[in-house]
Amino acid sequence: MISDEPLLVILVRLVDQVPMPPPPKRKRGHPKVYSDRLFLKALIIMMVRRLHKVHELLSVLEQPTAEMQTLRSLLTEKKRFPARRTWERRLKTMPQGLPGQIACFGSHLVALIQPWATHGRAVAIDSTVLRSLGGVWHKKDREQGIVPHTSIDTEAHWTKSGWHGWVYGWKLHIVCTVAAVWIPLAAELTAANVADNETAPLLLRSLPAEVRYVLGDRHYNAPDLRLLCEQHDRSLVATQYGSYPHADDGAPVRKVFHKLRSCAIENFNEQFKGIFDAHGQVPTKGLANTQRFALGAIFLYQIVLLYRFQQHLELRTGLKAFVKAA
Numbered sequence: 001m002i003s004d005e006p007l008l009v010i011l012v013r014l015v016d017q018v019p020m021p022p023p024p025k026r027k028r029g030h031p032k033v034y035s036d037r038l039f040l041k042a043l044i045i046m047m048v049r050r051l052h053k054v055h056e057l058l059s060v061l062e063q064p065t066a067e068m069q070t071l072r073s074l075l076t077e078k079k080r081f082p083a084r085r086t087w088e089r090r091l092k093t094m095p096q097g098l099p100g101q102i103a104c105f106g107s108h109l110v111a112l113i114q115p116w117a118t119h120g121r122a123v124a125i126d127s128t129v130l131r132s133l134g135g136v137w138h139k140k141d142r143e144q145g146i147v148p149h150t151s152i153d154t155e156a157h158w159t160k161s162g163w164h165g166w167v168y169g170w171k172l173h174i175v176c177t178v179a180a181v182w183i184p185l186a187a188e189l190t191a192a193n194v195a196d197n198e199t200a201p202l203l204l205r206s207l208p209a210e211v212r213y214v215l216g217d218r219h220y221n222a223p224d225l226r227l228l229c230e231q232h233d234r235s236l237v238a239t240q241y242g243s244y245p246h247a248d249d250g251a252p253v254r255k256v257f258h259k260l261r262s263c264a265i266e267n268f269n270e271q272f273k274g275i276f277d278a279h280g281q282v283p284t285k286g287l288a289n290t291q292r293f294a295l296g297a298i299f300l301y302q303i304v305l306l307y308r309f310q311q312h313l314e315l316r317t318g319l320k321a322f323v324k325a326a
Contacts, residue, residue, distance in 0.1 A: 006067045007326040008048050012074050014303055015041045021097075021104040034077055036097065039090050040299070041074055043292070047276075047300040048326045052283050052293060054087045095291035099188050102295060103206035105302050106185035110208050113309055115179035122178040122213035122257075123185060124265035125203060125220060127171045127196050128273070129164060130189075130294065131281045132156035136168035155287045159192035167192060170282065172294050173199045174269070175207060178215060178260050181315040182268040183305060187298045189291045197222045204228055213237060215261035237261075272301065275320045 005013075015037060042057060051057045061072050075081060082090070110116075134151030139158070141148055156169050171194060175186040186203040196219040204214065204225070214220075214229055214236045221238035229236040237257040273279045276297045284293045304322060308315055 005070070007322075008045065009067060009070050009074070011048065011300075011303055011307060011326060012041045012044050012071060014306055015044060017306070018101075018303070019104050019108045021100040024097075033080070034082055034086065034090070038075055038077055038082070039094055040101070042087075042091070043094065043296045044300055044303060045071060047293075047296045048323065050283070052289065054084065054091060058084060058087065091292065092288060095189075095288050095295060098291065098295035098299065099186065099202070100206070102184065102298055102302065103186050105299070106183055107208045109183050109302060109305060109309075110177070110185070110210065113181060113183065113305070113315070115177045115181050115183055116210065119179045120213060121210050122215055122260065123175050123207060123211050124178050124261040124268075125173075125175045125200060125214060125216045126261075126265040126269065127173045127199070128269040129159060129161050129167045129192060130170045130172055130278055130290070131167060132169035132290075133281045133283065133285045153285045155191065157191040157193035170290055170294070171196075171199075173203060174265065174272075174298070175203045176265055176268050178213075178264040181305070182264060182271070184268070184298050184301060187295055189287075189294045191287070196220060197225055200225055201228055204232075207232075213257070215257050215264075217258075217261070271319065272297065275301070275323055 018037075018040070020036065045060075046052065046057055049060060051060060061068055061075070072081065116122075132153040134153055135149045137147065137152045137154060137156070147154060158166060158168050159171065160166050169192050171190050171192050173188045173190065173196065174184055177183045177185065185208065186206050188199050188202055190199055196216075200216075200220055200222075201224070205228075209232075211232075212234055214234055216225075216236070216238045218239040218241055220236065221240065225238075226236045237254060239258060240254070278294075278297075282290055282293060284290045300323070301319070304319055305315055308319075308322070
C-alpha cells in the first residue's frame, strides 16, 4: 500500500524498525536524555537533503510546511525537542557508533532479504578513495608543518590509487554481499594513507555468521587476515602477489572468484558514489564530519533497501532517482 506521506517522512519512520547494536558500557556523567535512534532519524534527513551542518538542519526543520512539522514531531521525545547544543554534541560523536550500527543493520537485512538463497555465501571487501574538500596539503608543506591555505583539510592524507593516481583525501572501507543485491555489511572511513589490511579486521569481525568466503584483492592477502577468517570458519580468497599469469593449481578458481568480487564491490562503489555525488570532493571537512557523511550515506543506502524490499521494488536499480525524489 502506498502511503500519502512524503517519501522522506516514510524513510525517517523506518528508522524505528532498524535493530540497534548493544549499547556500550555506560560512562560516568549525566545519562543521555535523547535516544540514539532520534539522531539516526536526523541523519536520514541530513543525507537526503544534503545538509552537512547543524544550523542547516535546524533551519530546514524550522520551515512552516506540513512535511517539516511532521519531521519535527518525529525528532521529539517526551514532548521535548533537542536544543542546538545537544544537536552539535550528539552529531559530533555519532560517527563513533555508526560502524556498529551499519553492521547490525546489515545482518538484519541479510536475514530479511536472504541474498544468498541461490548464491554462495560470499562477501567482497575493498576500499574506495574519496577526495577531500578544498586544496591539497603537499608533502613538503606537511613535513614543515606549513598550511598554505585555510581550505586544506589537515586531517586527510595522501594515497596512490591504481586508477586515480595520487589522491589527497579519505578511504571508505566497505564489505558487501556478493549476490543479486549488494547489501553493505560493514564500513569504516579513515584517512587515505591507512592500509586496507589494517582496517580489514574491524570489518571482518562484524560480519554475519553465515559468511563463508571473503573475496579481496592483493592488499588483503595477509597472514593475519587469513588466520582471522579461518578462526571464523571462512575462506579468504585474495589476489596473489607475483607476475601474471599465475600457474599454480588454484589460479583458475581464484580467477572466477576475482571476477565475482569485481562485479560486486566495484559496481557497488560506483553506484554509491553516483547516488551521493561522491565522484568529486566530499562536502565535509574533518575526519568526524566526513565519517558522518560517508557512513551516514551507507546507512541511508540500507534504509532504502529496507523500504524497497517491503514495497517489492527492484533492489539494485533506480536507487539514485529514488533518493533524489525523497
